[in-house]
Amino acid sequence: MDLGFPLLSLVLWLPLLGALLVLLVPRSKPQIARNLTLGVSLLDLALALVLFFLFDPDRTGVQLVEKWEWIESLGVAYYLGIDGISLLLVVMTAFLAPIAILSTYKAIEKRVRGFMFSVQLLQVGMLGAFMALDVFFFYIFWELMLIPMYFIIGIWGGPRRIYAAVKFFLFTLLGSVLMLVAILVVFFTHYAQTGFYTADLFQLYETSLTATVQLWMFLAFALAFAIKVPMFPFHTWLPDAHVEAPTAGSVILAAVLLKMGTYGFIRFAFPLFPQAAVWFTPLIAILAVVSIIYGALVAMVQQDVKKLVAYSSVSHLGFVMLGIVALNSASVSGGLLQMINHGISTGMLFLLVGMIYERRHTRLISDFGGIAKPMRWYAVCFMIATLASIGLPGTNGFVGEFLVLIGTFNSEALPIVFGSEAAGMVLAAVAGLGVILGAVYMLWMVQRVFFGPLKKPENQKLKDLTLREVVVLVPLIVVIFLIGLFPNLFLSKVERSIDAFIQDVRERSQLVQMAVVDAEVPDADR
Amino acid sequence: MIPDSIAEISASQVPGDLMAILPFLVAVAGGLVVIIVDLLMRPKASRQALGILSLLFLVLMILACLVDVGKPPEMAFSDLVVADDFSRFLGVIFAVAAALSALTAIGRLPDEGAARGEFYALLLFATGGACLLAQATDLISMFIGLECLSIPAYILAASLRRDPRSAEAGFKYFILGAFATGFLVYGIALLYGAAGSTQLKEIARLCATQPWTGNLMLIVGALLVLVGLLFKIAAVPFHMWAPDVYQGSPTPATAFFATAVKAAAFAALLRVLFMALPDMRTGTAGYEDAGWAGLLTVIAILTMSVANLIALVQNDVKRLLAYSSIAHAGYLIIGLLCNQEGAAAILFYLAAYTFMTVGAFALVAYFEHKSGGTSMTEYVGLGRRHPVAAVALCILLFSLAGIPPTAGFFSKFYLFRAAVNEGFIVLTVVAVLNSVVSAYYYLRVTVAMYMEDETQEKKPAVKASFAIALAVGICVLFVLLMGVHPTPYLDAARSSVLSLF
């Protein structure tokens, strides 16, 4: 059921239209620019929801495909399409945009038009990267995200914004240019094998590369994605970027941009180079677990709430990566769900931090204490976000973490690649420590910020949430419980796609053969 | 090879020959007209009208190039020059670069005390020289074209007579240029000695019949020609003149040097390497490293790396762009290694590069005018004071850095694509890493414009110059257009290089 109507393109380019319209708004009327942007993003969300309901979960493969020639001579096509995995990410992106925009109504006062322009351009980049199925086309969106984010951090950010913005830009660029070279290599190898130029991702899947080439190519892709995720030890741009970025920037950064990395692994690095992916799985799995623990430990000793949440992202994304490499339907779908969850709950935490920052112009934990008293509802919302973040059952976080861990624990792939029966179990158990540490750092922070005596006079006068802020937060809370209680709404959309992914990687890597060999050895002994 | 007898050229051939070099003729005629009109004008009158006049001729020149596009190569003047799509493509690039520089000059020169007619005349002469260079199929005509291009350029560099730096720039350009020309001429002589002809095709044919190995005269001759041209494109280690000249010259002239002159030199390089010395590319059997492939790889890496590294520590935007243009020459050299696709990539790259570089220099000229300097500190807060101009500069800088969806990205992409296709993976990796390094200093400019806190008092805004605005507008438009819809330019570049092979 592919529409005759380019719905994906509409969802994709609508924000660009909005961005251009914003430029027409006179500088003296920032409110119009804000409302316009909000309106466009809401419209985009509505279209994305149409997408969600049109999507047929019972079909394998990509849907709503749009493919036109673009630069025919180079084999680059305008090629959009979504499967269950990208569907969820697209919808999440569209969902968070209006929330992020609404949150800036008071926070962004200078150069409003520029901000609204950047946010919408960013939106185009993110949506495009999730929808594009031509590798070059994808790459263009991938890099397109850099510029607006760079300006969002650099212009509207905090005191060290310049360092953070430049670091963000260069870090990500470094990763992506190597990926470009790798894309070219695959592209030409495919050409050499088939005799026609195409950058169609699914055709490139078919390219047979020698093991050595695969390893190098995978490394190039993995570096780009690992930086974006970010995985230890490529994560240090993240705390800086998060702390300095304005609230909406942090929200988008955490909620969507980081997912580019994990999405990249699922859509590109693994299926393009399955053998290498399997070969690198032990390394990635270990780095993922290290990220989980490392991020949590470092988060624990942060003095700035925002930085704490930033480090917690490193930890959460470690779960996602672990889920992906464990390569079974529970773990991968858990990882995917965790991508969404992290977007929702961490996004919400950043919004909440932004709200208190607007009031007090500080984010240092030690500047607070006891503010649950003057800010009751704020505290309630913060607590809900915290509980979602630490994966309390009933909230979204639990389902994701549970699936990742149970999948990892019982993974068939991990024992094979590690050569040890206990690999999955050990990894899951160590990752499980992250669940404990998550509670430690979050609750310790909550305690120091919200509980205890209300000593500081500035804190006593704090105002509780405004109506606008409530409107910003309520949708997130609803989604937290929606996913927590009815995850099947989302899981059912991705099941097919994830199974296809897993089967594809398993079959084309040597994993299946490896498993067979493993299974045969004891037989021979008998 | 000198024609047997000038007399042999029949009268009937002459109009055809002249038609073949029509763009050159238009440019030169334009230069002459400008000089004459200049003489007729009152000394104190504004020379902007001359700029507009020269624009007219440049537009004519573009038309002269475009009108014949698609026609088969046409030799003229006893095979000294050829009119092919390659020369037409480059002719358009030269004319566009010159026109954009002229527009910048119209908006800018009165403030620099160089509001004289000869600026435009020299610009036109140089453009004509560039055309001739691109058309040359003989080492002699190539040399003539090169000098026709260079000598006006030396004068242009020195045209700010009251500014000692400008005089110094002209002087340096001249001295070092002459030095390089000396090598070039020597190289031509050696090649002629070894091959017995100055015709590019002839050299190729003769070389194919005799072994290269041990043919010192041939190898050294080829290398000296190469070195002379590498000087023109400011490749490391023959680049040292460039930063000083680019910085000291009046900014419109700098824009021209960085684009048209460089493009012309690349045209000559392409002709020499692909038409005269194709066999030398990979050296000969047993001596693979001796060819220009190995040498150019080293020079390409050196050029981009050294230029990018030095650019990192520049605090003057004009000088920074000078280093950036050196670095771009480094990327372009990669194209020389990659045969047909590489040549096409070079042409596409040159076109894109012309727009982004001239645009950037035009904005430097504009801001120089507004704030009185080109130092990075002068750029602080420009994003607020001149929002449109600042946005334009951002787009151009991101294009120079190679970020999509700009022409700069696409041209790099196409170039690297050719390189990967030929198996130059390591070289490509070095190049992309270099482009990351380069992003840092382009970002610094945007940081200054948008992110740093303004400390100095606000300068009064001055009315924008329409001419510069037009130039920048055209540049930005094409930078975006070639990034989003590159197909027509790409196809043009690809068909233009066919005549080289």
Next chain:
Amino acid sequence: MTHHTSMLLWIPLLPLIGAVINGLFGRRLGDKAVSFIGCATVGVSFLLGVIASVKVFGSHGEDRLVQSVYSWIKIGGIDISISFVLDALSVIMVMVVAGVSFIIHVYSIGYMRGDAGYARYFAYLNLFVFSMLVLVLGDNLPVLFVGWEGVGLCSYLLIGFWFEDREKASAGKKAFIVNRIGDLGFLIGMFILFGAAGTLSVDGLKQAADSGLLSTGVLTAACILLFVGACGKSAQIPLYVWLPDAMAGPTPVSALIHAATMVTAGVYMVARLSFLYSLAPTASAIVALVGGFTALYAASIGITQRDIKKVLAYSTVSQLGYMFVGVGVGAYFAGVFHLMTHAFFKACLFLGSGAVIHALSGEQNILKMGGLKKKLKWTYWTFLISTLAIAGFPPFSGFFSKDEILWKALSSASHAGWATGWVHLLAYLMGLVAAAITAFYMFRLVFLTFHGKSRLDPSVHVHSEIKVMSWPLAVLAGLAAIGGWVGASLFGIHGFAHFTDSVLGQAQRQAVALKDFAHSQAAEWGAAGLSVCVALMGLALAWYLYLKKPDVPQKIAERFKRLYRLVFNKYWIDEVYEALVLNPIHQFSIFLWRIIDEKLIDGLGVNGPAKLLRGVGGIARMFQSGNVQVYAFWMFVGICAVLLYVIYAAGLF
């Protein structure tokens, strides 16, 4: 027989609705409406429980009601549905939970009167009841786990209810985190079972266990890990440390959550999975051993505590230890039996202590009480009854349940294999000693609080008792007094064991220790007599030390100063944790942040190359001297280099 019903969902859902209403609108509704909603929802859900139970009761526990609400998580091979089951075991739990909750809700109306967070309190309390009911009704482990973590959350919220007090908020956090440590064990236990059985529903696991699908290794590992979870929730060594601190919460909370219901969840879980534990003797032995040791250890700390609630807290830990001895030796019904009676008398004791504290405007130090017997009559008598129950005096409920456990431990010791028997015997002995200590410190508590001369601060005015608080005491005391007769096996009443037989019986018979159980009436009487004797000794000693010669304890404390301080400071366990676990982790984290992140990765890995490149650029720039001769020289050098390179490479020299 399994019956499907749509009624079960409402049992937990009603309190949740109450929690949501009170939480969102409570402040505007006013205290009366809040109390009504809070109590009524729990009350109705108790009644629903009664109605549902009638079916189960009526058939001697052989029926079970099942409701599958919807499919919760379904992906790949995982299919977890939100479903509830009411069988003989969960009936008991629902009755205890909903019943005691209702009583405590009513009591809270008086206790929390006038508190600024009145609505919030009831919202939390209702939320707790919801979670606890989900826990006991859950038909599969994940749903059980939802309740399991939910009660942990409520415990966190209620301990830190008065959050302005940093200590209290901190205690809440500690409870949550220690619970989480246990929960990780629980989670991994689940993963193991899922890996082996492919399902997490209780029925599915039972089938897998019955069909021999689960190897002993899997069973042992899973059971031990699940027990780690139980240790966290039910405050067993080494994860008991949060419970004494949890007394920071309002006293009704201590009664409900930290005595009667939540902390028994671990015991319930082991009983629920008895079919697994009975096949894993090693794990069961560990359960029994940890339980026995905890019973003894916590009781010893109870001797020295001065805070009325702390004494009760340690006694709770100790009593939970008994329950684990029960389920550990395979006498699952005995563990659950004690769970039930303990809920009655411990809730009553806590509520009584709450009444005392309330009457004394917040005083909790028993050394500053005394002689309250006359002023707080209701409180005194109910407290005394419950103390007799907990100390194990017949015919009060605690006697029957505790004795059942001790007797099963002892009798199984002689029948089980050598290793297991040794463990059971040890557990029995620890339990017996703990029984003496329990009697001692409980009567110490009674004597110091209610008897003797008043040591009250003269400024303290003793408030009179409030009716709404007294009735619950009476009800609970009544249950504490007679509740044990449902399982008075000593007198041949096996009602409790029979009723739970459909759920626990098979496992009980399977459990290695209880196989071929030889019943000797005389031995059982003898063991019971011994228990009563040691309890009497404890009572006598307490009487002697605290009523007859009140100055002796002081002297003893001084005589054995070191030992006393060790016990008084709870064996310094908190401090040891702090020094050996928390501080090193904290220091390590700072090291990771400041050294690895900032110095190594950022400094050396990121900024280092950046600086290096700029440095190289700076050096390269120096060649750019501006001097034209120098330029010409370098050009010349360049040309020479090019020529040399090519000539060398071409092999011309």
